[in-house]
Amino acid sequence: MIDLFELDVYKLSELLPDLVWNEYDERPDIAKKTIGYKIIRSVDSIAANIAEGYGRYTPGERKLFYRYARGSFGETKCWLRKAIRRKIIVESNVRKFTEMINELGPKLNAFIKSTK
Numbered sequence: 001m002i003d004l005f006e007l008d009v010y011k012l013s014e015l016l017p018d019l020v021w022n023e024y025d026e027r028p029d030i031a032k033k034t035i036g037y038k039i040i041r042s043v044d045s046i047a048a049n050i051a052e053g054y055g056r057y058t059p060g061e062r063k064l065f066y067r068y069a070r071g072s073f074g075e076t077k078c079w080l081r082k083a084i085r086r087k088i089i090v091e092s093n094v095r096k097f098t099e100m101i102n103e104l105g106p107k108l109n110a111f112i113k114s115t116k
Contacts, residue, residue, distance in 0.1 A: 004054045009107040013047035013069070016076075016100050023089055031088045039079035045072035046108075059116055066112045073108055077101055 004010055020043045024036040046069045053065025080097055083089045089097060 009111045010050050012104045013050055017043040027088060035079055035083050042072050042075040063115050070108055
């Protein structure tokens, strides 16, 4: 079995929260206390659920946690869309977040489908 930390889907799921964290670190308290805490929790949960699933024994257990990761991914997209509409994320970073989301989603789906 490949090491978890070598998987592209895991690497992306680790990189995205760091970018989100850096984005919100500079925002006013109202942005941090509303969308900020929620998006950080949901985006951190993607990698955490992939890691937990990867450590499980049966394919059913693994897929369950990978699906939790996909749920957290959907929640993260929701919060990112709100943050972009409310201009909390600076314009120069919108493209970066969009590209990462567009790359992570298909990789996560393919990873779930490949679980045996």
